[in-house]
Amino acid sequence: SAVISQKPSRDICQRGTSLTIQCQVDSQVTMMFWYRQQPGQSLTLIATANQGSEATYESGFVIDKFPISRPNLTFSTLTVSNMSPEDSSIYLCSGRSSGAYEQYFGPGTRLTVT
């Protein structure tokens, strides 16, 4: 299985500010994804992080609000911009290895916006 780490593990942020979450995967991973889990809800895919190019966003998510970078194969960042209390969620990074179908998840970043 792939090893995936995220930081920070949690943060409390003020309304209107931005937070960048980092995700590091081991070298087996070729595909990387970002998910959100709002309180009491399931996981929702935000976007696929593409190496060296713009991320592919799912319906309801836009680049201005959730800019994503993936400068190399093993590292990606998600920024939550101009935060509001509705952005309070757990943000999770995942990876999938070439030839495998399952995704492996990082421990998540718990974000609280006040």
Place this chain on the structure above:
Amino acid sequence: DQQVKQNSPSLSVQEGRISILNCDYTNSMFDYFLWYKKYPAEGPTFLISISSIKDKNEDGRFTVFLNKSAKHLSLHIVPSQPGDSAVYFCAASVEYGNKLVFGAGTILRVKS
């Protein structure tokens, strides 16, 4: 539009007995199905998966059954152990592992 549904929010089972978690889906284009287990303050952990061309996959105490005509899958855990107590998520993909769509989750409690 909830494409993957887990209609039981919670399930309580006695240690040693079978746990059966259910999942229904609506999108006939799903080609791969997965089960994840999640403990509080941790990311989901992959458990077991099944391709849409199969109807059963087994891995130790875990077995997943797929009924394509009914658009239904289930996860069987035998025997259940107290350490199995967690939230279980059903997930489905239309791109063989990409773009996972998750169900709402079922809280499993295994009583000793």
